[in-house]
Every structure is written in structure tokens, then in C-alpha cells.
Amino acid sequence: MSAISFEILKPDRDTRARLGLIRTRHGDIETPYLIPVATMASVRTLGSDDLASLGVQCTLANTYHLHLEPGDELIARLGGLHRFMGFDGPLFTDSGGFQAFSLGYAREHNVSKIGNIFPQEAKSIGCEQAEEEERGFGYREPKKNDCRYKKKENLTRISDEGISFKSPSDGGWHFLNAEKSMKIQSNLGSDIIMAFDECTSPLSDYDYTKKAMLRSQAWAEESLRFHDKSQAVYGIIQGGWFEDLRLQSTQSTIAQPFEGIAIGGSLGNSKQDMHQVLDWTVPRLDEERPRHLLGIGEIDDLLECVARGIDTFDCVSPTRIARRGSLLLSPESGGSRDNKFRLNIKSSKFKADSGPIDAHCTCPTCRSLSRAYLRHLYVSRELSYFRLATIHNLYFMLRFMEDIRKSIRSGTFQQLREKWLGCS
């Protein structure tokens, strides 16, 4: 018996996009969907009441983080993650394998999942090392010699047996393997879980990437053996930016009885590389299982990757950039590929701007508050800023995904894609 079911309601006529429905014990997910991330069992700055009022369908929490604090066994004793965080919709958890990258290569190579981090783009592509700073108003604009752009100690030790992580907070070592990752995810009680894998770096060479991919393949089989059968487990395609490795990983992943397929690992050095990885892999997948792209989700990515056949995404970008002052803008309000569909609320040009963030947005923030007020809250370091900004960006993305679904339903997805990406 399956823990979830997936149905394609309508394939797009022009692209690989598809309108779908994932059914879980905790409710349905209409796809394509961008899943808000609740790393520590909280979509940062929001309460469960906000998730309900925003109509968030599902969230994704992090296995590694919750294993350390407050502990998955404690969460199990308290009735599981749904109850703990007061959210009764479908929950995803990752496997912890991504931290092999974020605590390992990302620090050692100083890179993100799609290439090198240079100061000028660090803000936009994210920077795991800055994670700690972004709680509260600690975030500072990066400077050229910022220590965040220096290589740091790799906090992981990886072998065929599993991954040892050195916690950046307490310095203690924690060991994860497939069996343990499945046990933690079972304790959390999420609906959709990920197979344990190793996420490599864009700077990893062919030999290392192959070794890691084969290791992930073995761990995938163990994940299937050990996972809680009431949870749906997704297999993860690895192989970095090497075509034959991606093909090999795709073949081995689809051959297993996973209930969904995720695409993970390094996606090359640019967004074009990422598209290439999808073009290598997605056409080889069967139609019956839902497809998830791990850790991706800016406006242009979502359009391009939905067009390439992805059903669900998870990404901290909308909520993280909100906390740093970047608020999303629709094409009707001046958003474009050039400005990354964002305005910077810190700018003095908004000091006396009585209009809402986006005149075409109907989120609670835009309905009653002005750019001038939000800028004032940001400048005055008022904590209320974080939530009001997060609500706008999240609502904006939820509506954007809804528009994508509507356009597939009505056969106008290509026009929607053109409207957003054609204007500049």
C-alpha cells in the first residue's frame, strides 16, 4: 500500500509541465508547488496561524537540524512534528544528506549548489555560512574581504558507512547513515521523506562525484529497507554536472520502488547548467511518480523547471530575502528578470512612498501598509518588519504558483512564462 498517491490532472500541451495532485494522509498538494521551508519546525518569523491564513499547503523541515534540537525522539514523544509545530497539512523532511554539502564542501569550497559564491551574487544565491547571522538584524551587507567568502573548515567526514557532522554550535560530532536518517524521519512523522544521500559540490571532480553517487545509490537501497512504511520515500538522483553520472543515477533511482523522485546534488555553475541537468534527467523519468527539485525556487527557476517537468520545489529564498529587505514585485508593478522581481525596501527612495509593496498584490501586508511604513520598520529595526515582509514574499510566491497551475489548466502556461521572463 502506498503512503501517497499522485495523479496528473493535465499535462501542458507545449512543455513538460504538468498539473498534478499528491494525496497524503494529511491532505492534498496541488502541483506545481513551491514548499515553504520550516528548517527548525517553524517557517522563519511565522506562526502556524499564519501558515493557515496564507493557505500554505505543505512545508518541509530539516532532519539534521531537528535531530540536534530539540531532538527527534522528543518530538516523537510529543506526538510528532505536525502536532509539535501546530501544522496539520502534509509535511516533507529532507534526509540530512544535504548537510554533507552545507557543512562540508560549501564551507571548504566556498560554493553554493549552483557554483561559486562571489560577493556580488552571494545575497541572491544564498550563503549557508551566513545562516546564523540572519536571525534578527545581524545581517550585514557583504564586503569584499568578508570572512564569509573565505574558505572554512569542512565539518563533515564521509565514508561508505555514513556521514559524521561536527555541529557548528556545540562542536560535538553526530553520525548519520541511511538507517539512522530513516529512524529520525520516522520519529518526526512527516508524510514524505527523502532517501539518505550525499550532496556533492560543483567543485567535486568526476571521480569523487561518481564515488559519492554510487554511495548514495547504496544508501538509497538501505533507505528503502529501513524506512517507516507509513511514510512515502523519494529517491534522489545525484551525479553532479556529469551527464553519464546523472543518467546512471537516474536509471538506478527509477528502478527502485520509490514513491517519488527528487533531483539533488550540484546543479553545475549556472542556471543554464541547472536546466541542462533537468534536460538530461527528467525525460528519462516515468510519468507516474511526482518529481521534486531540491533547494531551488526563484521566480525564473520555477518557470523554467516547471516547464521541464518538475512538480514540487523547496527553497528558503522567498523568506530569507524578505528578512534582508528584498520584496517581490510582479511584472505589472515593475518586476523583471533584470531586478530579479525584487525591490530593496531599505532604499531611501521609498521613504515617502505611500503605495503598497506591489500594487497588484492582495496580501495582508499590501492591503494595509505602505512601502514607507515597511522601510520605517526596517530602518528602525522593528521585529514586526520580518513577519510582514515574509508574509508578502510567501503570499506572492503562493499566488505565483497558483497562477502557474491555472495557466497549465487553461493551456496558457507558455504565455505566463513569456509574461514573466520576456519582460525586462
Next chain:
Amino acid sequence: MSAISFEILKPDRDTRARLGLIRTRHGDIETPYLIPVATMASVRTLGSDDLASLGVQCTLANTYHLHLEPGDELIARLGGLHRFMGFDGPLFTDSGGFQAFSLGYAREHNVSKIGNIFPQEAKSIGCEQAEEEERGFGYREPKKNDCRYKKKENLTRISDEGISFKSPSDGGWHFLNAEKSMKIQSNLGSDIIMAFDECTSPLSDYDYTKKAMLRSQAWAEESLRFHDKSQAVYGIIQGGWFEDLRLQSTQSTIAQPFEGIAIGGSLGNSKQDMHQVLDWTVPRLDEERPRHLLGIGEIDDLLECVARGIDTFDCVSPTRIARRGSLLLSPESGGSRDNKFRLNIKSSKFKADSGPIDAHCTCPTCRSLSRAYLRHLYVSRELSYFRLATIHNLYFMLRFMEDIRKSIRSGTFQQLREKWLGCS
């Protein structure tokens, strides 16, 4: 024509408490009421949507702070404070005179409005100097030699002409007098404004307190001359902890055509001293005007001061202590005078506590989240903690004031007072 009207719906039979109704252009305020403070045009951590869903009747914003940032003229150009902060209920503003204390004597004498600050009680009686630290998770438990307990530079210069303030943020000097305070409050467009006054220190001697009181008396007359007639202005009784000065200030204040009477200034060195000040002043006030006690509002204070005839209060305590981990508890759930009706959510004893903060509370936080979850958010430095905790404490106080009003209506105020203060 009056800008507000006040009606006593029912005087209590046993005490000076009274059930009342203040009518303003922006709606009514049922009294007794504790007004949530929105220093920078935001009840810290909350959005205007939260104020609406919590049923907040009115808020109080700070003239001095808003004059500096974003500027009262800008707020006027943007349509006034109601529109700026997205709140259309009645708004109070203070006069800026309190900052003569908070930026002056409070720093120089290292005191609060009711006496010396010692490390062991700094958290409970508040500490203006720590204001900056309490945004985000910067707040640290005070240590014995903490610099916050050292005397600091007095950032004010006071003369009969007015008060010069040195801004702690930009170091610039800003001058306020009665005319300017009235102009700023007019720009803000609040419904109820305060006369310009000088708030003294409990360490100020008789001669200085008298001088300041006479100065405030002159400024009161100027405030009446210069104030925007669409706003209701409250006179402020000064005189520190000197009976004859309080009586003199009371006489001169009630002789003026103020629409309400506030009691301000130093209230002695203990809560007993504060009650004494009220016993000197309130019985001399006429019944027709609403009475406001500035800056006071813990559970026991509210009961004792309502019993002494106060109608409205403003206090940052419920929201400030929430951010520092102190969550309010009703007597039914173990709250008592001894524990100040609080639990400390940081305590490890709540680590696995699946119950709500207060089993008798029906706030959105208590309805869906556990002590264990809130402790986890606090320990993990999740920003969502601040709002969820603030919502509990604010809802708790709003309900508490509602219970006070109901008890006056039903003639059971004394029993309510006994229920809360008798248990320990």
C-alpha cells in the same frame, strides 16, 4: 466642542474603581484598559492584522521616537499615524517629556520610575538602557558588573524653555517645548495627546522636583494654548513623591480645561509608594474626566490602581517580558504574586512539556502550541518565538482587563482582586 467624551457606566461599590467608556473619533475605549505601546508605530513584533485579530481597542505611540524616525512631518504627509501603521482605532501619543527621564535621570541616576534598579530586579521593573538590546536575541541576562548598572551620561539639558535631547543613535541634539510637542502630536494625528511635561527621578530632591513641577505647570498652559483642537489633551500631574507637591500639581491640573488627567513622574521607591501617590491625588480629581496612569501596568499594579480610580494605563511590560521569555500565567494555572504571574519559558523543565503556556488561556498560541515548542523556538533563536509569545501576553492582559471590567459591572471586583492577589 470636545474631541472625546467620557462616561462612567458604573462605579464600583467597594472601591474607587469605575467602569467607563471613552468615545473618540476613531471609536470607543471601554475602561479600565491597559493600552498596548507602539513606540515606533508598531506594537513590537506584531502587525496591524494581529492588533485587529486580538481586538486591541487602542494603542499608544511615542512622540519623541516618531519625531526622530521617520519624522512626524513625513507621517502627516502620508495621511497620519492611523493610516501609517494601519490601525484605525483610537491612538494616544505621549508628549516626549518622559524622555527627559528615560534619556536623562534614568541614565544618570540609574533608576526606573519607581526606584533604584538592582540587577536582581532589573528584568521585572524594566531598564530603558537595555532598550536597544531587546530587539532580536541580543538580550543577555544581567550580570553583577553589567555596564547597564553603571551610571551613564545624561543625554538631556532642561530649562524653563524646554528640553534638549541628545539622540543616542545619531548623537544630534533635538529640542522640544510645549508648542513643538503639540505640533508633532498634531502631525501624528492621534486622538488623545499629552501635555508637555518634565518627568523627574525618584532621586530628585524636593527643590528640584518642585522646580520641575512648576515648569510642567507652565508648559501645561502652553500645551492647552497650542494644541490641535481636534485632539483631546490630557494634563499630567507631577510632584514626585512629595505630598504637598502632588497636591499642588493636582489643583493646578484640574483647574485647567484638560479633557483627561494623567498621573506621571516618579512614583517613589516601591509599589507602596506608588499607591500612596494615587491616594494623595485621585480622591481630589473630579469624576467627569478619564484618568490615565503613565507607564504602569503589571498584574498587581493594574488591580491596585484600578481600585484607586485609574481608568487607563500604558505599559511595555507585557510585550517586553514576552520577548525575554517571561510568559503570563493565571492563578488557575499556577500564577501568583510570588512568581509575578509568570513562567520562564527558557527553563529546561519545559523541554518536554506538551501542555499550552496556560491551560486556561484561549489565545491563538495556547490553542495550538505547547510549552515545549515555544521553548524550542526560544532556544533555537527562531524569530517566530517573539510574536507567538507577545500574542500570549497581550491576549492574556486584554482578557484580564476585560475580567476587571466584567467584575465591576457585576459588583465582584473585590473578589477578583482577592482571587489574583490573595493567592500565593
